[in-house]
Amino acid sequence: MALEQGGHLTHGSPANFSGRWFDFVGYGTDPDTGLIDYAQVRALARRHRPKVIVCGSTSYPRHPDYAAFREIADEADAHLVVDAAHPIGLIAGGAAPNPVPYADIVCATTHKVLRGPRGGLLLCGSRLAERVDRAVFPFSQGGAQMNTVAAKAVAFGEAQAPDFTGYAHRVVANARALAAALEAEGLAVVTGGTDTHLVVVDVAPLALDAGTARRRLAAGAVVLDVCGLPHGAARGLRMGTAALTTQGMGEAEMARVGALLGAALRADRPGGEVRAQVAELTGRFPPYRSHM
Ligand SMILES: Cc1ncc(COP(=O)(O)O)c(C=O)c1O
Incomplete structure (x- = not known):
């Protein structure tokens, strides 16, 4: 390909x-x-x-x-x-x-x-x-x-192990929920959705280029990959749901993540607000549990 x-x-x-x-x-x-x-x-x-x-x-x-x-x-x-x-x-x-x-x-x-x-x-x-x-x-x-x-x-x-099946299906359900949330935020989702763990979006409908989008997201403490988009010169954003799913997040949290990404991309909230909400969310769903 x-x-x-x-x-x-x-x-x-x-x-x-x-x-x-x-x-x-x-x-x-x-x-x-x-x-x-x-x-x-x-x-x-x-x-x-x-x-x-x-x-x-x-x-x-x-x-x-x-x-x-x-x-x-x-x-x-x-x-x-x-x-x-x-x-x-x-x-x-x-x-x-x-x-x-x-x-x-x-x-x-x-x-x-x-x-x-x-x-x-x-x-x-x-x-x-x-x-x-x-x-x-x-x-x-x-x-x-x-x-x-x-x-x-x-x-x-x-x-x-039996619970891996649940994890794999939750990864896909979360990706679909995230794709729907990002579409509701006005982004163009490549192929109109996903069957996998991946969501690829074009930020052009928000009158942004991928570089600006990435900088705005970084200001909200969100680090995302930029990738090429088919049939155009513009680049888009690529994200996957494996890590957030492993952290215990579900479809409700994906709706929240989509809303936070939308807010960061539009930059329509006071600086630091998105960052604080990201910290709150990841604090409740930490990547690693303390064994101490
Ligand atoms: C289709 C495909 N093959 C191979 C790789 C190689 O992976 P890595 O560079 O992480 O070893 C990647 C990584 O994104 C990939 O997407």
Whole structure:
């Protein structure tokens, strides 16, 4: 998926080795729906006959149609690699479709919604196992950090526990609530909502650019990521609900977070008021509980 359409820079950006070693051709979204344009993916695959089709993104708040990607990959005689860095935690918790039956390789990071240590994982069948193993070691990676391996084991154990399913579903419900709250504040929500943990918004309806929006939010003690928006030069804001959900916040708090973001963006309240309310909210839902 092209970077400006929501893809990740490790999928062919010239600034990354992937873009220097491989000839990536980016696909994108339909300008009307904001959803992946599968007709375009198919047409590009027919024209370029890729060895690999990569699916998975950074700022696309919907799930790919893995069956459609599989079909297109089969037609082009290509391998299908699903980069599930973002949804892997939702997939583990049963709150997102599972790419494993469709992909030749599923890769993911372990530190996003999965809530593990900074690191990654690769899943594949026995047909590719040896090649994948060799591509990791000795080709691209040295000895493993055993503290990280242990932390991954703990994260996978947590992801198998029954309450992880509840967490994953709450993450999505919270993202939907946050998207609705931000829409009510006058922001344009990319694709009109979300099926994931991500909400991507355009701040242009508030007559702001993303840089100004980010500065105003920072003044209210809110730090947010700026990302590209498809089909335009402007940038938008990208947020995810995994951390707030882990802190114990629910849909009522998402409505409050949306209202606080709206107030900070409009800068229509006395300085410090948003900051004080953010402190009050995060004080009631602290990221880490004291064990002392
Ligand atoms: C689709 C995708 N793949 C891979 C990564 C790599 O993650 P990191 O740079 O955190 O290791 C990201 C990070 O945002 C991502 O969105």
